[in-house]
Amino acid sequence: MTHKLAITTAVLALLLSGCGQVAPDLDGKNNVSNSSQIAGETVSIDENNMYGNESGLGGGHNSSSDGFRSVYFAFGDYGIASSMEANMNTNIKVATSTSARIKIEGNCDEFGTDEYNYALGLKRAKAVKDSLIAQGVGSSQTIIVSFGESNPACSGTSESCYDQNRRVDIRLVK
Amino acid sequence: MKQLLFILLSFNFLASNLFGVDATLKIEKDVEQRTRIALVDASATQTSKIFDILLSDLKISGHFLADATHHTGDFASNYVLPALKSKEYILKYVFSQASGTKLVVRLLKASDGTQVFKKSYAIPGKSKMPFLAHKAISDINNVLKYPDISWLNRYVVYAVYTAPRRSEIRLADYTFNYQKTIIKGGLNLFPKWADVKQRAIYYTSYRETLPTLYKLNIYNGSKQKIISSEGMLVCSDVSKDGSKLLLTMAPSAQADIYELNLASKSKTRVTKFKGIDVNGRYIDDESRIVFVSNRLGYANVFKKSIRSAATSQVVYHGRNNNACDASKDKIVYASRESNNAFGDNTFNLYVTASNGSDTRPITTTGSNQFPRFSADGSVVLFLKQRGGSTSIGYTNLTSYQSLLFPFNGSKVQSIDW
Numbered sequence: 001m002t003h004k005l006a007i008t009t010a011v012l013a014l015l016l017s018g019c020g021q022v023a024p025d026l027d028g029k030n031n032v033s034n035s036s037q038i039a040g041e042t043v044s045i046d047e048n049n050m051y052g053n054e055s056g057l058g059g060g061h062n063s064s065s066d067g068f069r070s071v072y073f074a075f076g077d078y079g080i081a082s083s084m085e086a087n088m089n090t091n092i093k094v095a096t097s098t099s100a101r102i103k104i105e106g107n108c109d110e111f112g113t114d115e116y117n118y119a120l121g122l123k124r125a126k127a128v129k130d131s132l133i134a135q136g137v138g139s140s141q142t143i144i145v146s147f148g149e150s151n152p153a154c155s156g157t158s159e160s161c162y163d164q165n166r167r168v169d170i171r172l173v174k
Numbered sequence: 175m176k177q178l179l180f181i182l183l184s185f186n187f188l189a190s191n192l193f194g195v196d197a198t199l200k201i202e203k204d205v206e207q208r209t210r211i212a213l214v215d216a217s218a219t220q221t222s223k224i225f226d227i228l229l230s231d232l233k234i235s236g237h238f239l240a241d242a243t244h245h246t247g248d249f250a251s252n253y254v255l256p257a258l259k260s261k262e263y264i265l266k267y268v269f270s271q272a273s274g275t276k277l278v279v280r281l282l283k284a285s286d287g288t289q290v291f292k293k294s295y296a297i298p299g300k301s302k303m304p305f306l307a308h309k310a311i312s313d314i315n316n317v318l319k320y321p322d323i324s325w326l327n328r329y330v331v332y333a334v335y336t337a338p339r340r341s342e343i344r345l346a347d348y349t350f351n352y353q354k355t356i357i358k359g360g361l362n363l364f365p366k367w368a369d370v371k372q373r374a375i376y377y378t379s380y381r382e383t384l385p386t387l388y389k390l391n392i393y394n395g396s397k398q399k400i401i402s403s404e405g406m407l408v409c410s411d412v413s414k415d416g417s418k419l420l421l422t423m424a425p426s427a428q429a430d431i432y433e434l435n436l437a438s439k440s441k442t443r444v445t446k447f448k449g450i451d452v453n454g455r456y457i458d459d460e461s462r463i464v465f466v467s468n469r470l471g472y473a474n475v476f477k478k479s480i481r482s483a484a485t486s487q488v489v490y491h492g493r494n495n496n497a498c499d500a501s502k503d504k505i506v507y508a509s510r511e512s513n514n515a516f517g518d519n520t521f522n523l524y525v526t527a528s529n530g531s532d533t534r535p536i537t538t539t540g541s542n543q544f545p546r547f548s549a550d551g552s553v554v555l556f557l558k559q560r561g562g563s564t565s566i567g568y569t570n571l572t573s574y575q576s577l578l579f580p581f582n583g584s585k586v587q588s589i590d591w
Binding site for chain 2: 039040041042043044045046048049051110112113115119125129145146147149152
């Protein structure tokens with residue numbers, strides 16, 4: 001009886017010996033040195049002196065300059081509304097009376113992704129450009145750019161603020 | 175003897191069947207099966223910051239059910255508090271910032287105090303402390319042979335507007351406890367990781383007359399000009415082998431998606447619609463893309479082969495689906511759900527398969543934007559705005575665990591993970 005018990009116990013011990021194994025570690029590797037996020041030092045680049053002073057960052061309901069009038073758009077739109085006809089008439093008058101280069105800047109409110117908004121701002125700027133060209137302004141006289149959400153005329157989060165930011169500004173290139 | 179043989183054979187039968195079943199089990203943990211674990215702080219000076227980060231790591235991994243109590247105890251012994259014996263594991267740690275930053279961890283079985291893992295992490299500085307915590311938890315996860323969570327260790331790169339026409343590009347850990355500006359001054363936007371190892375980024379600079387795409391090594395500062403474009407220029411995706419880029423360019427003031435082969439410099443125009451096509455992302459085997467287009471009169475998500483014209487709609491709900499990301503055959507997108515721009519339920523995020531099936535929401539309130547998959551596609555990062563405050567959110571798509579971290583300060587322009 002004792003002999004059988006001893007054998008049984010030994011067999012059981014053998015079978016169950018795998019259950020108490022210590023989980024393997026990482027072989028003592030120094031993981032800190034393998035992790036570039038922790039070990040490596042990243043750059044710090046300062047471009048503050050590489051940009052000139054840019055004009056035309058005025059607020060209010062006309063952030064254009066040089067006699068031009070800003071053109072405003074409804075949410076998501078890039079067609080020129082009939083309510084903007086008077087502003088466009090002023091812009092055509094100013095544009096056709098100068099030989100200076102004209103910069104047309106598209107802008108958006110902050111809704112949605114900036115990538116979509118840069119494209120939307122560009123469509124708005126192009127709509128204004130096409131309207132000027134249709135009235136005799138030379139295409140090569142105009143430069144078109146989109147600032148997406150980066151150039152708000154108003155920094156609040158109200159509807160009237162968003163209205164002010166969905167716009168195209170026009171100014172002469174100096 | 176016959177009795178012994180019978181016992182042996184019985185055990186053999188049971189053992190082989192048990193291991194046979196185990197071998198086919200996937201070790202993905204549902205809520206009930208998450209490993210119960212408690213943290214025990216054995217530091218000379220207890221601080222909540224490291225505890226909170228370790229706890230967040232355990233939670234968002236999807237593999238642990240972590241005790242939120244900040245227990246304290248000794249480090250060296252295998253003693254386990256009686257109240258913690260119901261857990262599966264105890265993670266003892268010592269954290270010190272007396273000289274640089276040091277974190278030492280011991281993982282013990284709660285039942286009998288057996289040590290399973292011990293590791294020491296140290297760096298000379300203090301600012302990168304969160305990365306020590308992330309490394310410790312991802313190592314423990316690996317030791318326990320759970321599915322990989324190495325995304326915990328990765329940088330987030332993002333751009334913020336600091337003033338009109340001024341921005342900064344910054345790095346952060348996923349909790350945003352670590353933040354560092356790598357480019358300041360000027361207008362530098364749309365940073366995008368150039369490689370899986372996160373050694374370089376692409377970004378768009380507005381310093382020159384035309385928007386210009388650069389590749390920057392974030393460790394040695396070497397910069398390479400890639401391409402310029404009138405109108406706008408964004409690198410929206412990079413192929414897995416880094417050889418091709420998806421770009422949004424507007425050479426004739428018309429924004430479209432192009433694929434650029436970096437070696438040959440050849441460009442393939444992928445979209446030709448006269449409206450807005452942006453936000454291209456590779457899907458499936460990278461022969462196709464998903465992208466955002468307003469070809470139906472409002473922003474929505476579409477799918478297209480790079481080499482053929484056929485385009486199909488992916489999303490059939492929402493008023494304005496203007497952002498998307500993709501990981502293999504999964505797509506996540508932001509959908510505007512209310513008329514009112516100022517309502518509580520403005521933009522929500524959905525995950526769907528690339529064939530548009532299995533669509534489910536992953537957020538339900540607030541304005542949720544900038545969805546980004548982790549490198550392995552298991553977790554989604556997003557930005558949530560609600561009630562005047564902003565948070566960085568993460569949702570684990572397998573465990574449905576979500577976490578929010580406060581995000582204070584400047585307006586995020588774009589983000590990549």
